Amino acid sequence: MIGYGQETDTIPRKHITTTRIANPPVIDGKLDDAAWVNAPIATNFIERKPVNGLLAPDSLKTEVKIVYDNLGIYFGAFMRDPEPDKIQRELTERDNIGNDDFFFILLNGYNDHQLSLEFIVTAAGVQWDSKITNSGEDDSWNAVWYSDVSINNDGWVAEVFIPYSQLRFPKKEVQTWGLNMEREFRRDRRRLSWSHIDNTKGGFLLYDGVLHGIENVETPTRLSFQPYVSTYVADYDGQSEVTVNGGLDLKYGINDAFTLDMILIPDFGQAKFDDKVLNLSAFEVQYDEQRQFFTEGTELFSKGNLFYSRRVGGSPSGYVTLGEDEEVIEDPSSVDLINAMKVSGRTDKGLGIGVFNAVTEKTKAIIENTLTGERREEVVEPLANYNVLVLDQRFGNNNSVSFVNTNVTRNGGFRDANATGAYLSLTNKKNTLSYWAQGEGSWVWDEDTKIGAESSLGVSKINGKHRATLEMSMRTKDYDINDLGYSSTTNYVNYYGYYGYRYLQPKGKLNNLFLNFNLNYERRLDPDLYSNFSFNFNSSFTTKEFVTFGGGFEITPFGTNDIYEPRIDGRHLDEPSYYNPWVWISTDYRKKFAMDATFDWYIYDAKNRNNISVYFTPRYRFSDKWKLYFENNYYINTNDRGYVNYVNDNIEIGERNQFTVETSLESQYIFNNTMSLNLAFRHYYSEVDYGRFFTLNIDGSVLQDGAYDVNHDGTYNSWNIDLSYSWWFAPGSQLTFLYRNSIESYEELAGQSLSGNFDTLFNQPQSNTFSVRVSYFLDYNRIKNWFGSNNSQSFYHQERNKKTGKTVRS
Known part of the structure; x- marks a missing residue:
């Protein structure tokens, strides 16, 4: 019917x-x-x-x-x-x-x-x-x-x-x-x-x-197991190590709505490498999550953006305190995960509930006295518990109200933290207008208690050719969710407006068209200070031949009072106004050869100050089995200015040129729909060369500092190669062979020749790892059938397939 x-x-x-x-x-x-x-x-x-x-x-x-x-x-x-x-x-x-x-x-x-x-x-x-x-x-x-x-x-x-x-x-x-x-x-x-x-x-x-x-x-009983066995042969700087791991992922349907996911004895050794960069900004780099347990089923836990799973098993929260004649022998860069679990689901009344919990190990650094050779240990991360609770009630056709709480509790006198958010999203019955409001609070207990808040309020027209948005948002200067979330800019109030026009049907030579206009006005909250006003226009066009292209421009006519670059509350750095045009194109991916390209240029109202980015990513499909992707990115910053040091109550600002080249290559050969060979390569090179140094004045201007003469030049290289073979040999079950080579270098100099740079890089200790990992999916219902269940229908129809000679493929 x-x-x-x-x-x-x-x-x-x-x-x-x-x-x-x-x-x-x-x-x-x-x-x-x-x-x-x-x-x-x-x-x-x-x-x-x-x-x-x-x-x-x-x-x-x-x-x-x-x-x-x-x-x-x-x-x-x-x-x-x-x-x-x-x-x-x-x-x-x-x-x-x-x-x-x-x-x-x-x-x-x-x-x-x-x-x-x-x-x-x-x-x-x-x-x-x-x-x-x-x-x-x-x-x-x-x-x-x-x-x-x-x-x-x-x-x-x-x-x-x-x-x-x-x-x-x-x-x-x-x-x-x-x-x-x-x-x-x-x-x-x-x-x-x-x-x-x-x-x-x-x-x-x-x-x-x-x-x-x-x-x-x-x-049915929703119970499945995924046991795994892995082995690693690792070599670093001539030292080799062999390890064998085993563990289990468990998934259990508590009832028709809720599922328990648990990882016992985790192993993330085959997770994709991070795209590391030379970071000169006031904020840490936010890397993508690569660990499968933390990337699966994130629909509920992503509410409010209070949960950044890389914090779990990330860098230690404590620091080493060195005495006289001491040096660090082992300084852990990450914390081991003991176990993790999450429960998530939604009732037939529309209430979604998510609970996440993880426990990480105590982590110690090793310090040695250079005179006596005596060694001692210092805890840089205690035993810690990470917890997330999400309640998300849906109602109507597209409305919801949500509550999110994150909590980090560390053993002993280490830092604890809590963040809580409430979120409301409404759409009118005609599905033409959307409204939202949210409020968040953060609490951090360390040597001092720090309490912060964030809120926003907005409305959007979401129908027709003409779209529009108005929004106001703010964060106090003590807002800090970085123990289990990620936050960067704080201490602001922001007013945002948007108007967009689009084609709803193809017209003329175009399949679609998008024109977007944005206004943004921002002030510092405490103490009050103008921060930034910008106008942005961007566009996208797709032709009948499916070539997509566009461009736009952004302008800050009154310059910017940068309240983050000085790295000290209450201070700011005057930045000149800029005009930023860009263009981009993406060709038809149906063709064997396709490419994406972007040219982006910041032109500052200051002598010889520019920021140019060029992205070029061609791809070629040799056949339906073999393809090659190449990416080459160039970044050129001239006469940029940024924080370098804090000396004798003075904030030192450096004028610098930075040149960066990022090259990536990926090739895939797919044997069939269950088996593949993948090569991934990335080389990142960035050098920064400082010229003059300035002392930051209270009013945000700078004064050339002839007395400050410290070398801040630097060249950073990151080199990674992954070669992997993957076979999905049964539904939900995978065998993976991985070879990984990685090198990293940092030199306090700039201006090396190309050959000199690679000589420096390849003289660094290399990390070479070969690993094998096998995981197998076991469904309780299938296991029950193996042991003679009286279910008249063999699970997944094994008996029927035997009689017909046909097979089931995933």
């Missing part, structure tokens, strides 16, 4: 009623099983982009059959293509999409327009999954599901089985789920949706259709 319905919010919804089957189909990419014969069919797909609202032509007719049983739900999609030999099917690693046709499914077990689980399979058979909300996608979420594809004379077929254990839905006899499906026709970059998504207003999920007919299914 298929039909249309009308909701109270005036958005029409497509409906389909699925049917129960007695014998499951084999997941082989062919819809020739009896289970599909009388299955209801979802059809009449509608173009979402580039032409929004156009009925799909018969030449691209799409039909999706949907059935279910006691184990899960099945989708059989046929996608007509007038030229099947031209179907795009580039092979990629799991959770990546290249130049591919693909089919995807959105399922919302609570039918609340708020959060859906997204399952994508490409025409090359590669899987991609995520959680999606109206504010974005969380592609770190991974599920274990089954799919296969095939190409025939009329188009291509995607067959999908999603176990109930991977879904979330209320414990009810009769289920009503939100559903949408889309198809990508890559040759025309055309996206077709089953339930039409109107791009004039509202969020993506507001246009879900409705799936009926699932009745009397029991939620």
Whole structure:
């Protein structure tokens, strides 16, 4: 049964009623099983982009059959293509999409327009999954599901089985789920949706259709284990070490809504390397999280941006105190994680609850007396507990109120911290206006107690060609969430306005157009001081040939009082006004050769002061299996000024030239949809050369300081190579071989020749590591079947596959 319905919010919804089957189909990419014969069919797909609202032509007719049983739900999609030999099917690693046709499914077990689980399979058979909300996608979420594809004379077929254990839905006899499906026709970059998504207003999920007919299914025991074994052979500066690790990740469905994730004896040795840089700014660099446990299922924990997971197992919070004739022999740069767990989920009343907890080890530095040789230990990080609590109540179609609390408790007399936030987000019934308000408080207990606050209030017009936003925000100078979050600028009040114009349909030679205008006015709070006023214009255009380009400019006509660069409260540095034009282009990724390029130029109202950035990232696809990505970035700063020292109550400012080159190369060879070889290389080089030095005056001006003459020149190099082989040998199970080479150098000089710089770099101690890691996914229901469960249907249809000689591929 298929039909249309009308909701109270005036958005029409497509409906389909699925049917129960007695014998499951084999997941082989062919819809020739009896289970599909009388299955209801979802059809009449509608173009979402580039032409929004156009009925799909018969030449691209799409039909999706949907059935279910006691184990899960099945989708059989046929996608007509007038030229099947031209179907795009580039092979990629799991959770990546290249130049591919693909089919995807959105399922919302609570039918609340708020959060859906997204399952994508490409025409090359590669899987991609995520959680999606109206504010974005969380592609770190991974599920274990089954799919296969095939190409025939009329188009291509995607067959999908999603176990109930991977879904979330209320414990009810009769289920009503939100559903949408889309198809990508890559040759025309055309996206077709089953339930039409109107791009004039509202969020993506507001246009879900409705799936009926699932009745009397029991939620399975959601318990899975992922044991792992890893070994590392590491060599550094001639010293070799071999280690063997073993551990377990556990996932348990406490009930139909909530899931416990736990990591026992963690191992993050194969996490991607950080893109380290020479940092001259007043703030630390915020690196991306690379550890899988911390990147998965972050939808709830990202509320309010109070949780920066790199703090857990990051740098020690304490410092070494050296006595006379002492030096540090071992100074740990990170803290070991003992274990971590998180509980998250959402009730059928829309209440989302997230709890995170982690414990890190006591960490010590080793100090040696250079005269006596005597050594001692000093604790730089005690045993510490990290905790996050999130409550997020959704209501209406796109409204929520949230509460977030983070807490760090360290043993002994070390620093403790707490941060709390409350957040309100509202959208009117017509989905044309969005309102938000938030307030946060931070408390830090160290030698002194420090209390800070942050708040913001805003409204946006979110429909039509014309969009607009008004927002006011502020932070007090003692706002500090850096024990478990990340904050940089403080002590400000900011007023922001935005107007945007966009094409809702292709026009002339363009598929889309975006014009954006932004005004920003900022003052220091305590003591009051003008800080910055800027006007920004940026644009984006996409042609009918799918070349995207744009540009813009930014101007600060009154200059800036920089309250952060002096590194001392109450002081500021006068910065001249600037004019900043930029242009960029991104060519069509359907072509074998494509590139992205950007030119960005800050022109200051000061003699010979410029900041130029050039980004050039070409890519070439040799075949559907082999591709090469190259990235080269140049940064040139001339006559820049910044903090260098604090001496005798004077803030010393240096005038400097900085030149930076960042080169990255990545090559992938994908053998099939479960096996890949990946090479990643990065070299980062940055040198800074100081000329004159100045003393900062109270009024923000500077006075040349002839007495200060300290060398602050420097050259920093970071070199990394990763070569990895990965094989998904079973659903959710992976074998990885990784070779890693890394070198780092810093010299207090500038102006070296190219050969001299590399000589210096390669004379540094190198780190070489070879590692092997095997993880295996074990589902409780499958284990139960191994030991003779009386379940008449073998889990994942093993017995049926044996009889037919067919196999299930992930």
